[in-house]
Amino acid sequence: MTATIYVLNGPNLNLLGKRQPEIYGHETMADVEAACRATAEGHGLQIRYLQSNAEHQLIDWIHEAREDAAAIVINPGAYTHTSIAILDALNAFERPVMEVHISNVHKREEFRRHSYVSLRADGVIAGCGTQGYLLAIERVARLIAAA
Ligand code: DHK
Secondary structure: OOOEEEEEOOHHHHHHHOOOOOOOOOOOOOOHHHHHHHHHHOOOOEEEEEOOOOHHHHHHHHHHHHHHEEEEEEEEEEHHHOHHHHHHHHHHOOOOEEEEOOOOOHHHOOOHHHHHHHOOEEEEOEEEEEHHHHHHHHHHHHHHHOO
């Protein structure tokens, strides 16, 4: 059976390509999804690629991932900095978790420097643009192969 990686995106990331392109770039969510699929397929993995502006929806997908995901790659958007509930959901997921931020959150406002999700994430990628998703998939592919 082909292992599945959940790639989860939080609020406002549906506007990727239109929203503050000087920070988040010109690629759209559809572009990122296609690149993630190609990278995963290169490792014999499949992707479930999802975006929601709702915290509860992201939590429900993390619960679903408990049943059928080999790893989670998550860009929680602003919930990174606020959501103990997403942290708790990720703590109930027992396989690799990679946290991705398109921008370098450490170079921006002070409030973006704290991440609840980092208390659970096995690795964090920030400031590599949308390539960060692909780097995260490369990392979980290696972890899955080694498991
Ligand atoms: C995306 C967001 O929407 C922000 O709220 C985070 C993150 C940073 C990113 O860089 O991908 O602070």
